[in-house]
Amino acid sequence: MDFIALVLQLVLDTSASWVRMFIALGISVLISIVVGIYAAVSPKAEKIILPVVDILQTIPILAFFPFALFVFVVILPGYIGINAAVIFLIITSMVWNIIFGVYESIKTIPREFLEVSDLYDFDRFERLKKIYIPAAMPRIVEQSILSWSIGLFYLVTSEIFSVGASNEQVKYGIGVAFASLAYQGAIPYLIGIAVFVVFVIATRFLFFRPLEEYSTRHIRSQQKVQQGNAPRYERALLGWVSRRISSAPMIIKSNRIVKGRKHISRVPVVEERRDLKILGYAVVVLLVAGALYTFASNPVLLGYESQVLPALAASFARVWLAFAIMLAISVPLCVYLIFMSKYGRKYMLLFQIAASIPATILLPAIAVTIKQGELVALVVFILSGIWYLIFSIMASVRTMPQNVFEVSRIFGVKGTNAWKNIYLKAILPGLVTGALTGIAAEWNASIVAEYFTTSGVTGTTNVVSSVGVGIGKLLDLSLAPGGQGIGLMMVALLNLVVMILLVNTFVWKKLYNKVTKVYAG
Amino acid sequence: MRDEHMKMITLEKVSFLFKNSNLEIIDSISFQANKGEFISIVGPSGCGKSTLLRIIAGLITPTSGRVFFGNKEITEPNRKIAFVFQDFALLPWLTNQDNVKIGLSRSEMSDEAKDKKASELLDRFGLSGFEGYYPNALSGGMKQRVGIARSIASDPQVLLMDEPFSSLDELTANSLRSDIIYMLENKNISVNAVIMVTHNVEEAVELSDKIVVLSDKPSRVKEIIKVSGARPRDKRSKQFADYVDRIYSVLAQD
Numbered sequence: 001m002d003f004i005a006l007v008l009q010l011v012l013d014t015s016a017s018w019v020r021m022f023i024a025l026g027i028s029v030l031i032s033i034v035v036g037i038y039a040a041v042s043p044k045a046e047k048i049i050l051p052v053v054d055i056l057q058t059i060p061i062l063a064f065f066p067f068a069l070f071v072f073v074v075i076l077p078g079y080i081g082i083n084a085a086v087i088f089l090i091i092t093s094m095v096w097n098i099i100f101g102v103y104e105s106i107k108t109i110p111r112e113f114l115e116v117s118d119l120y121d122f123d124r125f126e127r128l129k130k131i132y133i134p135a136a137m138p139r140i141v142e143q144s145i146l147s148w149s150i151g152l153f154y155l156v157t158s159e160i161f162s163v164g165a166s167n168e169q170v171k172y173g174i175g176v177a178f179a180s181l182a183y184q185g186a187i188p189y190l191i192g193i194a195v196f197v198v199f200v201i202a203t204r205f206l207f208f209r210p211l212e213e214y215s216t217r218h219i220r221s222q223q224k225v226q227q228g229n230a231p232r233y234e235r236a237l238l239g240w241v242s243r244r245i246s247s248a249p250m251i252i253k254s255n256r257i258v259k260g261r262k263h264i265s266r267v268p269v270v271e272e273r274r275d276l277k278i279l280g281y282a283v284v285v286l287l288v289a290g291a292l293y294t295f296a297s298n299p300v301l302l303g304y305e306s307q308v309l310p311a312l313a314a315s316f317a318r319v320w321l322a323f324a325i326m327l328a329i330s331v332p333l334c335v336y337l338i339f340m341s342k343y344g345r346k347y348m349l350l351f352q353i354a355a356s357i358p359a360t361i362l363l364p365a366i367a368v369t370i371k372q373g374e375l376v377a378l379v380v381f382i383l384s385g386i387w388y389l390i391f392s393i394m395a396s397v398r399t400m401p402q403n404v405f406e407v408s409r410i411f412g413v414k415g416t417n418a419w420k421n422i423y424l425k426a427i428l429p430g431l432v433t434g435a436l437t438g439i440a441a442e443w444n445a446s447i448v449a450e451y452f453t454t455s456g457v458t459g460t461t462n463v464v465s466s467v468g469v470g471i472g473k474l475l476d477l478s479l480a481p482g483g484q485g486i487g488l489m490m491v492a493l494l495n496l497v498v499m500i501l502l503v504n505t506f507v508w509k510k511l512y513n514k515v516t517k518v519y520a521g
Numbered sequence: 522m523r524d525e526h527m528k529m530i531t532l533e534k535v536s537f538l539f540k541n542s543n544l545e546i547i548d549s550i551s552f553q554a555n556k557g558e559f560i561s562i563v564g565p566s567g568c569g570k571s572t573l574l575r576i577i578a579g580l581i582t583p584t585s586g587r588v589f590f591g592n593k594e595i596t597e598p599n600r601k602i603a604f605v606f607q608d609f610a611l612l613p614w615l616t617n618q619d620n621v622k623i624g625l626s627r628s629e630m631s632d633e634a635k636d637k638k639a640s641e642l643l644d645r646f647g648l649s650g651f652e653g654y655y656p657n658a659l660s661g662g663m664k665q666r667v668g669i670a671r672s673i674a675s676d677p678q679v680l681l682m683d684e685p686f687s688s689l690d691e692l693t694a695n696s697l698r699s700d701i702i703y704m705l706e707n708k709n710i711s712v713n714a715v716i717m718v719t720h721n722v723e724e725a726v727e728l729s730d731k732i733v734v735l736s737d738k739p740s741r742v743k744e745i746i747k748v749s750g751a752r753p754r755d756k757r758s759k760q761f762a763d764y765v766d767r768i769y770s771v772l773a774q775d
Contacts, residue, residue, distance in 0.1 A: 401611075410580065410604045
């Protein structure tokens with residue numbers, strides 16, 4: 001009986017989470033259609049929307065959750081506010097890649113279609129209904145599948161986070177369930193994971209698969225010829241990661257928009273990129289200058305800053321140490337799977353499923369078992385990021401020249417020669433994109449990894465694991481009763497965002513550009 | 522008459538089936554490449570020519586039959602047999618010089634000696650000054666020169682070429698063909714047998730001593746045609762046209 005009650009409870013919890021997910025996905029798709037189409041048809045809007053979306057999607061939005069929770073609870077009454085905050089957060093994780101998907105499909109509509117709509121004098125609504133939306137549909141579905149797995153990570157993490165504050169807890173949800181399951185032993189926890197995985201797989205096959213088939217029914221045969229048999233999900237992920245580092249117009253260029261509408265093809269692509277770059281730098285410089293000025297003239301802010309900087313430094317060290325460990329595991333593993341094992345490619349499906357299960361569902365169990373704050377944080381960081389890294393490296397097989405295996409066998413490339421000249425260099429593009437997304441996932445996990453409490457479950461303040469200092473912990477505590485409040489939080493977020501943008505601009509973008517320049521062709 | 526020690530590559534009833542579909546690709550192919558010979562394998566596209574060449578290279582194991590290099594059976598790639606790829610197969614992340622050095626992987630030379638040899642080879646193919654560039658920066662014809670430089674770096678005795686000119690435009694292909702003829706006729710090269718896969722009949726007649734004509738699905742040897750005449754050959758001569766016509770008619774037979 002207990003078992004049945006537990007499973008029923010878990011199904012109820014997961015369903016509640018899924019309702020939040022579906023609402024978030026629906027809103028994300030609507031926003032994407034409006035924003036994506038607007039950006040694609042209006043050159044002026046394009047110039048503003050693209051760089052803004054580009055920056056927004058590289059920020060670890062989960063760090064904003066305490067802030068969002070604060071705002072929504074102030075605006076909306078209790079339970080509704082909390083749910084709105086969770087849904088808002090999921091939307092912010094889902095929406096960016098769908099916007100780009102819509103934008104790119106509209107930009108690549110063959111000119112003939114638009115000429116047809118001019119010839120038959122379609123009005124705006126007809127154009128939208130008969131051309132834009134059908135053209136964008138396959139990409140919307142493709143990107144939604146990806147958004148779903150990104151969203152799950154945010155959902156679980158934000159629900160788990162909400163447990164920390166007893167008065168602001170999400171009532172039903174799988175994340176909440178895991179926090180209490182952690183106290184009930186291994187078997188219930190494993191049952192919880194099993195229910196979750198069944199939901200993930202069922203959604204993939206019962207919801208997305210039919211949708212995917214419906215949305216691509218008219219182009220499937222054609223695409224098979226063009227795209228080979230690369231799985232759609234994999235392609236979507238690759239597009240997503242590369243967009244996270246390169247600016248969107250670069251990708252449009254590779255899609256050859258020459259066929260697009262007149263006013264589109266008149267916009268010189270290279271110039272646009274420079275604009276974006278300058279805009280990006282300007283934003284960074286402006287932020288830094290503004291921050292410096294405000295801080296230097298305000299002792300309170302200066303006080304905040306003196307707390308934030310050490311916390312940021314500590315988290316930075318943690319995140320990068322975890323990244324180093326991730327590298328040490330995934331590089332040899334992937335090299336083995338790609339170059340040495342006969343069955344390497346067959347593991348891809350396994351990785352896909354593993355990657356779509358958010359690592360943070362393990363957090364409560366890890367925290368309750370290990371308890372040692374630093375170690376918990378490190379383990380959760382590694383688990384949050386490593387799938388992106390492995391997945392991305394494995395996917396780089398597809399960008400490798402076909403004959404790389406034959407070349408190494410024909411010329412007998414072995415040992416250090418092979419590591420130096422083939423293995424490491426062949427996986428470099430995948431490694432760069434995987435590192436970027438992996439590290440972003442780590443930062444996202446920081447609000448629960450560095451400081452995990454289950455006050456909402458146990459009723460009393462109960463800090464399960466906590467690091468010494470860290471930006472995630474600082475964000476959590478600033479919100480808690482007796483914390484220093486919204487001022488400190490905003491200073492912390494500002495610092496985090498500036499740091500992320502700086503690292504992206506000066507490390508990842510540079511590396512990515514260098515790699516794509518050499519490797520393309 | 523050619524005596525026994527003159528034979529370089531021998532195929533004995535080589536057959537190949539696709540494991541999954543049990544589709545027969547290659548059916549009992551036998552022929553021999555002797556010292557000093559340039560052999561072309563021609564046949565309809567998709568007939569398994571490239572698979573056959575990979576079997577000779579030791580990249581693929583035949584379902585039945587054997588391939589010999591001299592008297593030794595080929596079971597895996599070896600340094601005496603080099604391969605030129607249709608799409609060049611240069612590693613994009615290595616400079617041209619490092620790509621040529623890949624051809625010296627089995628060599629015991631010091632790294633400096635490899636560097637020296639690689640840049641000599643690039644120089645020989647008219648690519649001096651491009652050592653530090655990535656393949657990306659080169660035209661198709663230049664890329665294939667790097668590919669050929671890489672393949673002959675280890676002083677192989679047999680050169681296998683898989684449609685080496687078909688990714689190039691006609692002008693570039695022509696000049697590269699002349700370079701190959703020049704390279705082989707001026708005996709300062711270790712290579713003393715070439716087997717080339719092509720679907721271009723004129724190209725085969727221009728370069729070859731022997732042309733192995735294959736049938737389609739499965740591949741069988743239809744006929745082996747000997748081509749005489751010193752190279753470079755006059756493509757406008759009647760003799761040349763006769764050879765071309767004869768091969769086309771063999772290809773068309775059922």
